Amino acid sequence: MWRFDQGRMAFFQFDEIRKIAKYAVSNDLKTTTRKPLVDATGLPFYPADEKYPPWRNYSRVFKTALIVAEIDGVAKPTKLAELLSLDGTVTSDEYFHFLAQAFTDPAPSFQEWDPENEPRFPLLFTLKFALARAVLGEPVIPYKEIIAAYKSSLFNGDEDQYEYVEIAKKTWSLGAGEHRQASESIQVISQISYLSATSTELTVSLDNEDIQDLFESLSGVRGDRCSNKDAEIIRITDLFESSISALELDYPKTALDQTAEAGFTEGTRVERTHVTLERNAAVRGAFFAANPTSHCHFCKRDTASEYPWADRILDIHHVLPLCSGTRSTIGGTVLTDLVAVCPTCHRAIHRFYAKWLKDAARKDFVDAAEAREVYEAARETRKEA
Numbered sequence: 529m530w531r532f533d534q535g536r537m538a539f540f541q542f543d544e545i546r547k548i549a550k551y552a553v554s555n556d557l558k559t560t561t562r563k564p565l566v567d568a569t570g571l572p573f574y575p576a577d578e579k580y581p582p583w584r585n586y587s588r589v590f591k592t593a594l595i596v597a598e599i600d601g602v603a604k605p606t607k608l609a610e611l612l613s614l615d616g617t618v619t620s621d622e623y624f625h626f627l628a629q630a631f632t633d634p635a636p637s638f639q640e641w642d643p644e645n646e647p648r649f650p651l652l653f654t655l656k657f658a659l660a661r662a663v664l665g666e667p668v669i670p671y672k673e674i675i676a677a678y679k680s681s682l683f684n685g686d687e688d689q690y691e692y693v694e695i696a697k698k699t700w701s702l703g704a705g706e707h708r709q710a711s712e713s714i715q716v717i718s719q720i721s722y723l724s725a726t727s728t729e730l731t732v733s734l735d736n737e738d739i740q741d742l743f744e745s746l747s748g749v750r751g752d753r754c755s756n757k758d759a760e761i762i763r764i765t766d767l768f769e770s771s772i773s774a775l776e777l778d779y780p781k782t783a784l785d786q787t788a789e790a791g792f793t794e795g796t797r798v799e800r801t802h803v804t805l806e807r808n809a810a811v812r813g814a815f816f817a818a819n820p821t822s823h824c825h826f827c828k829r830d831t832a833s834e835y836p837w838a839d840r841i842l843d844i845h846h847v848l849p850l851c852s853g854t855r856s857t858i859g860g861t862v863l864t865d866l867v868a869v870c871p872t873c874h875r876a877i878h879r880f881y882a883k884w885l886k887d888a889a890r891k892d893f894v895d896a897a898e899a900r901e902v903y904e905a906a907r908e909t910r911k912e913a
Contacts, residue, residue, distance in 0.1 A: 529675060529706065530633040530650040531640070532592070532713035539589050540716045541855050542620040543848065543896050544571060549595050549605070549612035557596050557603035558583045591637035594630065594765050597758035606765035616891025619801040620853035622772045624717045628652050629771060630749040630764045631713070636757040643755050649685030649748040653678050654714050654730075656685065656746060658723075659739045660696035662732035667810070670729050671711040676702035686748050689740070718861060719853035721804040722782065724811045726860040731810040735781035745776040779804050791878030798850040798892050799878075805846055805853055815844050815863050826873035826907055842868040845877060847903050849893040865896070873910075880906040 538544065547569040551557070555564070558581075562573050565582050573582045583590075583603065590596045595612075596603040608626070611618050628651035634640040654674050661669050677683075677700040683691070718725035722734040734742070749767055754760040777797075782804060787795040790803045805811065822832035824842065831841050844866045846854070855862035869877065884902050885891065893899040 529679065529710045530648075530713070531635070531638050532709040532716075533589050533637075534709045534712060536586075536589050537712055537716065537857055539571060539586070540593060542623060542719055542852050543855075544569060545593055545595065545623070546612050546615075547571075547895065548590065548593070549609040552590070552596050552603065552605045552609050553613045557590055558587070558598060558601070559603075588637050591758070591761055592631075592635055594627065594761060597761035599758055599762065604762070606762060608765040608768045611768065615849075615894055616798050616851055619777075619798055619851040620719050621721050621777050621801050621804075622775075622797075624720050624853070625655075625746070625775055625777065626749075626768055626771055628655050628717055629746065630767075632748075636760040636764075641757055641760075643753040643760065646684065647748065647750070647753075648683075650678055650710065651713060651717055652685035652746060652748055653683055654717065656687075656692050656743060657696060658730055658732050659734075659743050660689070660692035662734065663736055663739055664693065664696055666696075667732045668729050669731075671714050672702040672707065672728075673700045674714060674730065675707050675710050676700035684748070689743050692743075712858065715856045715858065715860070718856045721801050721853050722779065722808060724808060724814065724854065724861040725856055727858060733782075733808045733810045734779065737781045738776075738779045741776040742779075745774055747774075777801075782807065789875075791875035791882070793879075793882055796891070801853070802846060802850040806844055811854060811861060811863075811866070812844050814861065815866050815868070816840065816842075818863055819868065821868050823868070824870040824873055825867040826869045826877065827910065829870060831870055841871065843871055843874040845869045845874055845903075847900050848896050849899050850881070851892050852896075876910075877903065877906055880909070 551565060551568045560582060561578055562582055566573055573586060590603065594606055595609045596605055629649065631649065631651045632647040633650045657674055657677055658669055661667065677695055680700060681695050714730055715725050718730055722732060724731045724733065749764055749771055754763050778800060787800055787803050792799040822840065822842065823830050835841060846866055848865050855865060881902065893902060
């Protein structure tokens with residue numbers, strides 16, 4: 529089964545990738561010591577022993593995440609890392625769709641990679657297979673079935689919609705064996721705004737018309753491959769902007785028409801990503817199943833007592849930078865970055881964000897801490913009725 533960097537999911541959260549990228553742009557990750565990297569990112573980078581530089585145990589994380597490549601003895605930041613280091617320039621949807629289109633079996637960050645082998649794209653396969661299943665009315669799919677279909681179909685990832693629908697109609701089973709690395713890689717890309725995950729299943733929450741448009745724009749990152757693994761990482765990441773520009777990530781039937789309704793005035797890429805996540809039906813369902821509240825976190829009103837005829841009118845609000853998706857662990861989509869708010873407060877929060885970012889001449893929040901600070905500032909600024 530395809531290789532991934534098992535047990536490193538904390539380092540593949542979009543906000544953490546952005547922090548590592550910012551550090552990599554101004555520091556050599558190959559020679560950096562542990563303390564400044566930990567201070568800059570908040571990530572542990574074990575072991576906690578300065579005798580063992582982070583590069584020794586985490587170089588494959590950095591390379592698999594497409595942040596750096598080792599060129600002439602230096603950890604050279606990729607073009608993608610440079611873009612990630614700029615707040616509000618790359619969204620989680622853009623990053624993880626590109627990772628899915630660029631990640632091969634095996635990836636050039638692994639020893640087994642061979643430029644002579646015809647590439648297969650397991651995460652691209654995952655996206656297309658899951659989208660095909662959703663079109664067939666089955667938006668929830670076990671990881672094991674995705675992995676089994678990839679293993680048995682021998683698809684490379686670039687097959688067309690008709691071919692995927694045909695294999696999506698079948699039931700696939702995986703025999704005994706190790707598949708944790710593949711499962712964790714699927715959980716990593718579940719940070720895409722229209723996806724969500726549990727410890728065993730992936731769910732798609734996207735309108736069928738948007739699925740079809742997105743499906744047709746997905747394709748593996750190809751071209752003349754370099755003979756050297758690290759040079760290949762640089763080549764791949766140089767194609768980021770052109771690859772992303774070809775993707776249909778507006779989701780007009782799912783969220784684009786609702787961006788202004790949600791309280792944003794411009795409808796930027798980061799705002800659309802944020803709204804798509806907050807309208808994700810599976811994430812919303814999982815949140816309220818775990819948090820069966822009727823109280824608005826922002827204004828404290830009890831919507832159940834005010835509107836006893838309504839089952840639930842609360843929205844979910846994502847308290848992370850606008851460009852970010854939900855976090856994901858081996859247990860699935862993390863719900864602690866979400867709060868329940870009434871629709872009026874939700875719209876007002878987004879208006880507060882838009883004003884704050886405009887006044888600060890910024891596209892997005894720097895990190896999760898700043899996003900939470902601005903959310904709390906909005907709560908403090910609100911005047912009680």
